[in-house]
Each structure stands twice: as structure tokens, then as C-alpha cells.
Amino acid sequence: MKTICLYFEIHQITHLKRYRFFDIGTDHYYYDDYENERSINDIAERSYMPALNAIQEMIEKSGQYFKVAFSLSGVGMEQLELHAPQVLEKLQELNQTGCVEFLAEPYSHGLSSLVNEETFKSEVKRQCTKIEEYFGKKPTVLRNSSLIYSDEIGATVADMDFVGMLTEGAKHVLGWKSPHYVYHCAMNPKLKLLLRDVRLSDDISLRFANSDWEGYPLFADNYMNDIASFPEEEQVINIFMELSALGIAQPLSSNILEFVKALPECAKQRGITFSTPTEICKKIKSVGEINVPDTLSWVDEERDVSSWLGNPMQREAFNKLYSVADRVRIANDPRINQDWDYLQASNNFRFMTTKPSNVGLDRGIYASPFDAFTNYMNILGDFINRVNDLYPTDVDNDQLEGLLTTITNQDEEIEMKDKEITRLQAKIEKIEKEVAKLRAEKPEKPAAKKTAAKKAPAKRTTAKKAAEKPAEAAEEK
Template identity: 70%
Template sequence: MRTICLYFEIHQIIHLKRYRFFDIGNDHYYYDDYANETGMNEVAERSYIPALNTLIEMVKNSGGFKVALSISGVALEQLEIHAPAVIDLLHQLNETGCCEFLCEPYSHGLSSLANEDCFREEVLRQRDKMKQMFGKEPKVFRNSSLIYSDEIGGLVASMGFKGMLTEGAKHVLGWKSPHYVYHCNQAPSLKLLLRDFKLSDDISLRFSNSDWAEYPLFADKYINWIDALPQEEQVINIFMELSALGMAQPLSSNILEFLKALPECAKAKGITFSTPTEIVTKLKSVSQLDVAYPMSWVDEERDTSCWLGNVMQREAFNKLYSVAERVHLCDDRRIKQDWDYLQASNNFRFMTTKNNGMWLNRGIYDSPYDAFTNYMNILGDFIKRVDALYPADVDSEELNSLLTTIKNQGDEITELEKEVAKWQAKAEAAKKTTVKKAADAKEPAVKEKAVAKSKPAAKKAEAKKAVAEPKKATGKAKKAAAK
């Protein structure tokens, strides 16, 4: 049976201050609170709230509708501060039991391309955050902007994930179809779900475009396209940003009405909706996927050039991750939070010089050079703060040795805790055994005491009888003598 995996992502741009509006070296707060609050409220009102209400309604009104969501930790922080109504709706959607929440890097950053330890740490932190908020530990992973390579897949599998979402890029698939389940060539246990970029972009990019040949797009036409695919192609993965519903495609285009009609039209064709975990659990992989170089869902190239395509971007990227190990060592809460926000991928996206004919939101910046200058000034101040905690002249081997020592100590503590728990369990068992033996030993002692009490009473009775018998005999003797 053919099934649709419908997935939305939520991430939020953190707007930085213009460096000339604060005192480098003295003012260490880098964010434009007004722009962040305004931006979050706008996208919440125009997109997130009406879109989430629609998804909740779709679950309640159509028996088999299911959906998946991925939300970065940074986006959750901003939502909790500026748009708590969105958090409430996420909980309502979770309570329906028809929404799966996926895991991703906490910062929605590019650590998977730079530093394995950083990547692992923020993925595990995000997994804990999702479990704490929604009650379930995510089993499926999606990297920032669906970035994937063989090496990244192997790392994700080592963290215990069963599936991963990525792009069905033509330069990787060739003649193959994205409508099957594949697996990582370094870890066959990790199933891969590939995005159908055409069907996804028909909704997220082209839906309201009156110059598009398929305009206007109705739900029955869209489902007919899916139904017309070869019967053996069972999995249709439609992935997009949630903000596409209301921002990229305005609500006046009837995008939400289109979405509401999809389940009924799909049901009429025998097409179901499934969550990513259901798909990777039920369906077998048809083949491994070979991805030597990282791919993503961004731009025509479907690679990482939108973040690391020019000298400025690579300079900023390398400078940021040059302090990764020292940030990993520190426990300063402000530095940790700034690290999350400075890693966000949009900081590097603003610096792109690519001209692909698409409009790009550069945030507060007038040009990629402006974005680079502002970011590097802020990054310079951040690195000075890190240097104050861990001087830059510390040898990298010394840092690695310290990190290894900390890790080994952590492992030793874990093992000791296990040993303590084991001995405590043995002590409890021994205590129970001792109590039982004492109880068993007490019963015979009680019986002996009872017997001992009864013996003196018997002796007294015998003594009385003995006294009575001599007296009786004496009386008889007197009578005989009298005769």
C-alpha cells in the first residue's frame, strides 16, 4: 500500500545586533531582542498558529492522518519566550498521538560538517529536550537542512537512531527513485527516507504562483499525481518548512484549505499517511545510498555551497569551530548559549554571494560583506571571552588529553555507580534472607518455650498425686491395725 510521509520543520533566525551599536570588549550581549520578538510574533501569527490549528483539525476530522515535526532547541527557546501559544498547540498536536517529533541539532547549525564531538553533544541534548517536552525519545533524525553524507549517517546510527531524513538529490540518486527506503552504506541499520523535492516544492514554493503551468493546484490533482506513480514505489516523502504555510505561501492563497482536503482525496485512492518511524519499522531497504560528499535540500546544487561556498563563509566557519574544544570544556551558561546561537546556519547563509535568481532574506544586512563584517566582530568578542577561560596558547594535545581524562572519569563514575547499585541490590537481598532466617528460627524457639512451660505444670500434678497416694495408703494401714 502506498503511503505519504508529511513532515514540517520549525527553526528560527536569531537576529544579531549591528556591531557598531554596542561596545566590543565590554558589551557581550549580541542579540537584537526587538527584531527577534517581532520576527517570532510575525511568523507565529501568520503561519505557525493557523498551520498547527489546521493540522490538529485534520487529525481529528480524518481518521488516518499523521504528520511529523522537527523543531530545533533554539527555536523552542524563542517560542517559549515570545510565542508560548505555539508551544501549547504543539502539546495539543502531540496529545492526538498522530504526530511524531524528530531529533535534530540543537542549534540548527553545521556542526556535522566541522566537529564530531560538538555534533554529538548537541544532538543528544536535543533528544533529551524533545523527550522532556513531549514524553517520547525520538527514533528518527533529520540534520539541519537535511544535510547528509555517508560519514554523518554512520555517526547518527552510532547514537541509536533507526532512521534519518535527507534529500532525494538527482546527482546522488541518478536513475533511482526517492520513493523507496534506502540505508546508510556505513551502517545498514540506519534507514533513509528521501525527500521528493518536486512534490514538496509544488506546495512550498509554487502553490500561489499564477505563472506556474499547474496553477491553481487542487488536492485531487495533487493526489492523482501520486497515484499515477509506478505501483512498486510505495513511500512518498513530502518535506518542507512549516513557515511555507502562511509566509512563503500566503493564507489568502487557500493553502490551508488545500492541505485539509489531502487526507480525503488520498483515502479515495487507497493512499495512507504514516510517520517516519512507522515507515522505517515496517518497510525494508531496497539498497544502500552512497553519498561521499555532503548534500542538502538547499538551492539547485543540493550541496553545502550556500553556507560554505565562498572565502568569507569558510573563514567565519573555521574561526568559529577553532574554539569548539574549549567551549566544550567550559560550563559558563552564557558562553554555551552564545555558542548555540552563533552556530545557527543562517549566520553563514547571509554571507552567500551565489546568484541563483532567487530572492534571499539577508535579515539586517545590506550585503554578504556586511553580514561577514558584523559576524566576525561579534565572533571576535566571543573568542576573547573563551580565551579568558581557556587561553589560546594551550596545546591542542593537552586539550585532547584533558577531554579524554574527563570522558574516562565520566565512564569510571558510571561504572562505579553500576557497581554500587549491584552491591546495594545484593545487600538488600542478604538483608531479606537474614530476616527470613531469623523469623524461621524464632518459631521453634517459641514452641520449645511453650513445651518448657507445660513441663513444670505436669511435674506439679505428678507431685500432688504422689502425696495423695501415701496418705491414702496410711489410712488403710491404720484400719488393718485396728482389726
């Protein structure tokens, strides 16, 4: 029986403000608050809320036949918390249906998996904690930023005890193989891989409203007929896209939501089910490994990382940012950590691309890739100065980590001693109370002794009289 794995990504970049060279050292706030609030409210109104309401309706009307998965970046959730909390509340409502799974991903939606394993692991763990706090369950399947994957990244994810990972069903990786099977990581077979069906996903997210497309107009029954026509042994159909595709990339006026809402019934009529990623990873066996020695993603025709690292400007910015990755992690300063998350977001590097793309790229405040690079590097220059100012720059990372580990151990030892002191103080207070109670009872005991003393002479007098009586009897004789 065929099953569809439908997944949506929710991510929102934190927009940077115009930052001049002369601001370095004087202005440590890098963000355009007005644009952040405007953009998140716009996307929530035009896409997120209508789409989530439609998904809730699909679950309720299908009698929980329909299932779906989401992943949210940590920086995106922070923007929603500040400006559009209704989106998170709606996701919590959907979570209560039992038909929704939330996946793990890097907190910053950044590219740390390409360069710094410790940073990548730390980000994923933080995001898992945030997802668990909101939805009550720790993620078991991971989705890396923009579906970035390689054999080495897969091995790292497997070591973190995830059962599965989503990635792209790229032609240059699959060759003659089909994306409609479960595969596993070449370096660790326990990590299962779900590969996106590029055509079926892009039919909805990129081409649905394009009247010049040969498949226009696309109807739900035809879409499901296409899926049902796949060979019987091809059981897993992975359809992955951004949630903003429903309402932004494909406007609501195109009837995109009506199309999506018709999918569960059309699937049910053809015996096609819906499953979450974890359900598929647990129920369906892998048919073999996928070898991905070079990194792939779901962006552009090349399906690689050239959209973020394809030109010298991007690589310079990337290398300079991650040159302080270990120092940021070791120092663990709250304000630095927050800026680190926002500066890592992959969109910052995407704005610098010089590649032509079949997907429209909105550069925001930037007039050109060089403009984006210059603004970012000015901010990065100030940020790195702040990182280096935390501790002397002549102390290398190993020395700094050793020093901070010692400080941490001392802090833990002091904390333990403080707890012991608190315990002993409580014990002393208890003893003092008992002593005070005993002292309060002492006056009664002397009074008892005095009474006994009074009685004692009476006994002695009686004894004396008893001794005198025999003496008197002797005289009489």
C-alpha cells in the same frame, strides 16, 4: 499500498544586532531582542498557529487517518518559549492525538556535522533531551540541518542508534533511481534513509501561489491523482518542507490551508495512507544503499552546502568559529554555551552568500553579504576572546581536557564523601537519640535496687529466728 510521509521543520534564528569593531571587549551581548520578539510573533500569528490548528482539524476529522512529523531546533524552541509559548502548547496538544512524531536534529540548527563529530553528537543529544521533556518520547529518526547528509554523517547517526534519517532526493545522487523507496546508508545498512520528493514538496512550499507556474492552480485531488499514478511498487512518498511555507512563503490568502486540509480525504479515496518516519523505517525494508560521498542538502539547485560555505568569506567565518569548538565543549561554561548555539545557526552563514537563488533571501539588517560577514566577524572576535579568557591560552585542548577531567573527578569524589559524611551524621544523631533515651530511663533502676535492699533484711531476720528456735528446744531438753 502507497503511503505519504509528511514532515514540517520549525526553526527560528536568533537575530544578531549591529555590532561594531569598537564594541569588541566591551559589549558581550550580541542579540536584537526587539527583532527576535517581533519576528517570532509575526510568524506565529501568520503561519504557525493557523497551520497547526489546520493540522489538528485534519487529524480529528480523518479519525486519526492523517499523520505528520515535526522537527524543532533547540534555538527555535527557546525563541518560542520566550515569545510564543502558545505554539509549543499547541504542539503538545497535537502530540496527545498519537498521530504526530517529533524528530531529532542539531540543537543550534548549525553545520557541526560537517566539521566536528563530537559537537554534532552533543547537540543532537541535547535536542533529544529537550524533545523528550516536552513530548514524553525520545526521537528515533534524525533530520540534520537543511537535510544535510553524506555517507560519513550517516555512519555517525547510525552509531547514535537512530533507526532512520531524512535527506534530499537529489537528482545527482539518485540518478535513475526513484525517491519513492526506502534506502539505507552505504557505510552502515542499519540506518534507513527517507528521500524527499523534490517536485511534490516544492509544488506546495515554493510554487503553490505562483500564477505563472504551469501547474497553477493546484488542487488536492489533482495532487493525489499524481501520487496515485506512480508505479505500484513505489510505495513511499516523502513530502518535506518548512512549516512557515504554510502562511509565509505561501500566504494564507492563497488558500494554502484549504488545499492542505483536503489532502487526507483525497488520499483516502485513492487508498493512499499517511505514516510517520519511524513507522516507515520499521515496516518497510530497504531496497538498497545510496552512495553520497559528497555532502548534499535541500537548498538551491546544487543541493549541496555551497549556500553556507560557497565563498571565501563564509569559509573564513566557518573555520574561525569551529576553531574553538573543542575548547567550548571542554570548558562547558553556561553563558558561552548559549552564545555558541546562537552563533552556530546556519542562517548566519547563509546571509553571507553571494550565490543567486530561486528562493528569496531576506538578509535582515544586512545590506550585502560583506556587511553580514563584517558584523558576524566582529561578534565572533569578541566571543573567541571570551572563550580564551576562560583558561590560559598557552594550555592546549588536550591539557585542558585532562585538567578539567581531573577537576570533575575530584568534584565527584568530594560529592561522594559529602554524601558519606551526611550518612554518618544521620547515624550519629540516631545513636545520640538512643543514648538520651536510655539515660532518661536510668533513675528507675536504682529505685528498684533500693526496694530490693529493704526486703533483704526482712529475709535475714526470718532466717535468724529460724536458727534460734532449735537452740531454745535444745535448752529445754
